[in-house]
Amino acid sequence: MLSRITTNPRQYGGWPCIRAIRIRVADVLQLFAAGLTAGQILAEMPDLEALDRQAALQYAA
Template identity: 55%
Template structure:
């Protein structure tokens, strides 16, 4: 299973938002905990259903989602 395969989205679960392995833990929840300064070990302790690879998957998913091309359109003269 690749890291990205750990991310699921189901229309009837958590509003269709990306979650970790079908759990009711959203990718954004993991990212917000990391941004707030939680360590990987703290997150895993607080959420025993999570695995270390799930945190890596959330980061990989976020990196993939923000990597988009920038299209420069010339200003009208």
């Protein structure tokens, strides 16, 4: 699952991203913290997959 999390010093200053598609893990976590549901997050970020959300949560844990 955590293999979906990538880091690249040339993207977002090395912040962890989802599958190198330039969606930061922190962005996904902030949407959860703001109260969005899993479905709303997928609607907000159409390139994101359900397993990506889970990987972001595992990474944060």
